[in-house]
Amino acid sequence: MGISKTENFTKKQNDTSVLLKALAHPARVAIVEYLLKVDSCICGDIVNELPLAQATVSQHLRELKNAGIIKGAIEGNAICYCIDEKTWGKIQGFFTGVAVKLDRKNNKCC
Amino acid sequence: MGISKTENFTKKQNDTSVLLKALAHPARVAIVEYLLKVDSCICGDIVNELPLAQATVSQHLRELKNAGIIKGAIEGNAICYCIDEKTWGKIQGFFTGVAVKLDRKNNKCC
DNA sequence: TTTTAATATTGCAATATTACGATAAATATT
């Protein structure tokens, strides 16, 4: 149906998938990596950096912001974006948690 | 257009987004967590565990397998799935890498 | 060999995502 049956899964499972979906696009991975590379907190430079139209970049930024992966601070008529470390830590925690459990039990089959 | 302009991004950025997209659905997060919880390597139990039709579960399993996140071993007429630790480590590495860099530089704005 | 069990594939309808031009909104600059 094109609609996920979110009500059948736990809040945590849904939250995790929402965060990952926000990063499940090369442009959004590129935005995160660019924010990480650039020393000062850039603003519209992202538009120049990426091979996408301004409207498209703005949409991707909104998705990242809605998911809580980046934060934006208004500075004059520009906006200054950066990665939200707290949210990032949450995602990292999910992957590390699974990795630790994988390590403990020996994946039996395969 | 509904099609990502993948050719404009690096192979690594594309690879990362493909892996994350495979996990960007609550059912697929649930599958991974179930595989982690269950001690023995289960087979079709996933279908009983999840509130989705068999065909739907099979599709999700295929997506996870195509992305390399899970592996499947044929055992008789059943199939035994488990998490691919190597791929998992790769994703974990991405998130940890960014977290470490975030720690080094102090995110200036926001 | 027939039947049963487990999994995969196909086809399709409903919905979501992606991208961008056009335009709006907000602030800076002149």
Added chain:
DNA sequence: AATATTTATCGTAATATTGCAATATTAAAA
């Protein structure tokens, strides 16, 4: 005030995803 700059939003076309019934495939069991 008029203009320029920056970012967001709207509308829309192209494409992708989700979910399931129906059916196919494969191997065990009878």
